[in-house]
Amino acid sequence: MIVDILARFRFPVCSAWHGRSSLSIRDRGDDQRNDRWKPILLIIASIACGRSGWSGEVLLLPLAMIFPLLWAMAPSRTTAAVAAAGYFLAASRGLPQGVANFYAADLWPGLALWVMASASFVIVHAVLWRPHGGNASGRKGGDAARALRYLLAMALTGLPPFGITGWAHPLTAAGVLFPGWGWWGLGATAILLVVMTGRRWQIAAAALGGLYVWSATNWTPPKLAPGWISVDLKQGAKLGRDGSLQYHRDLIATVRKAAEPGKDVRVAVLPESALGYWTPTVARVWQEALRGSDLTLIAGGAVVEPRGYDNVIVAISADAAKVLYRERMPVPGSMWQPWLQWIGQDGGARADFFANPVVEVDGFKVAPLICYEQLILWPVLQSMLHSPEMIVAVGNGWWTGNTSIVAIQKASSVAWARLFDLSIVMAFNT
The missing domain is CATH 3.60.110.10 (Carbon-nitrogen hydrolase)
Structure with a gap:
């Protein structure tokens, strides 16, 4: 179902996925309607991704790894920025209530801090977003540039100064997908996230799904130190x-x-x-x-x-x-x-x-x-x-x-x- 939805948005390789090289007038009309809905649906999906991935259940952390795909699919920089804001604000949704509890105040100070905290995450992803190229060679070059840009986004949102408010980092899911792998698992997770931003995202999505099922069925909690x-x-x-x-x-x-x-x-x-x-x-x-x-x-x-x-x-x-x-x-x-x-x-x-x-x-x-x-x-x-x-x-x-x-x-x-x-x-x- 998700693949069909993405295909309707004509993310790269979707034409080949459906086995057609040209669009009929009716197809073009459908695409125009889809294009109008695409930003809204991407933003909704980003919010759902942030909320479900950061629910407090450790086995749901890999859902946060869908965000790079949604960010890469954005048709404009504005949509990419709003999608990033939706993801971050949903992941950190407890902050306004927490601030209100801490200061025994109403929600307004918490809401202001909530928005301010999201600024670095949103700015990084908005600035580093890149549109998709038109032809095949352009898409290949765009994939490489987009991969490098997302690597930079991961680094900037994970390290100071932007990383000071770098909550909800998708790399945290590495422990669920690759338990016991250490730095190799962290690197493998970074590769999956980068591939999610390119035209071969289906490969990363399939790998993510398979690893998630395997991990969920074989999950064991961390060991305790004796004494x-x-x-x-x-x-x-x-x-x-x-x-x-x-x-x-x-x-x-x-x-x-x-x-x-x-x-x-x-x-x-x-x-x-x-x-x-x-x-x-x-x-x-x-x-x-x-x-x-x-x-x-x-x-x-x-x-x-x-x-x-x-x-x-x-x-x-x-x-x-x-x-x-x-x-x-x-x-x-x-x-x-x-x-x-x-x-x-x-x-x-x-x-x-x-x-x-x-x-x-x-x-x-x-x-x-x-x-x-x-x-x-x-x-x-x-x-x-x-x-x-x-x-x-x-x-x-x-x-x-x-x-x-x-x-x-x-x-x-x-x-x-x-x-x-x-x-x-x-x-x-x-």
């Missing part, structure tokens, strides 16, 4: 905002219950922001609580600096307490606010770009990902360059109520773990 546990919390917005001794005592009791004797637990992982402000006093409280045990706690906190703060992961044992990881890419706007320093003001979270991509815990080389880093491409790929053995993904998703944001974060993290055949531990607060 590691995650401690999810349901404390809502109050997580980490109560610095009282009683708060930490309650949290210690929760960890002790999860890691009770007999479970052979060596490392417990708490969500982002679980410890609140990281101070020497907080470190001593937790070290005393862990005295006499071999347990190591991995938890989120915040280190306040003169000009702002660092969103961090700390490691605590009876013998030591230290900052293990500083977030490379905090949430732009709500956390990372570089413009404050430009105007001489203090505040906001610092972005430790490309710093500490892996850390070592319990003898494992770990790739840490805090919240927003799970939604974009470059932090995880940078970590994978250092051959980690495990992904530790933490988040504080209390503000994502009535959205699929946390589910999408988890699906992305699982996909990367499967692609590189890594263990994974995830801890979230909701």
